[in-house]
Amino acid sequence: QVQLVESGGGLVQAGGSLRLSCAASGGSIRTYAMGWFRQAPGKEREFVAAINWSGSGTGTSYADSVKGRFTIFRDNAKEMVFPQMNSLKPEDTAVYYCAARYGWYGSTREDDYNSWGQGTQVTVSS
Numbered sequence: 001q002v003q004l005v006e007s008g009g010g011l012v013q014a015g016g017s018l019r020l021s022c023a024a025s026g027g028s029i030r031t032y033a034m035g036w037f038r039q040a041p042g043k044e045r046e047f048v049a050a051i052n053w054s055g056s057g058t059g060t061s062y063a064d065s066v067k068g069r070f071t072i073f074r075d076n077a078k079e080m081v082f083p084q085m086n087s088l089k090p091e092d093t094a095v096y097y098c099a100a101r102y103g104w105y106g107s108t109r110e111d112d113y114n115s116w117g118q119g120t121q122v123t124v125s126s
Contacts, residue, residue, distance in 0.1 A: 050106025
């Protein structure tokens, strides 16, 4: 299984942008679908975005709450996955987690993922 490390979190004002990074080690993410989830204080972890295995095109999926504002993409040569987050809102404040799923397609379900990072905090001030 790959090991995942997120970075890029921080404090940003509402309307601002942030790009998170997820770096993989101990294996290649090229045969993994990748996902991002988040967990706000007092809430359950929820799906944010996913991108398919590199060999199955660049299919992506997004939660309705972030559609049109977030874009997920991958750089397989660097073994990294990025969500570009624009037009951030205070309700986007959460710990963001990167996850890897061995298989072709991303999933909205946590249980479908095999490896998880430790998370990175994103705080959006109003």
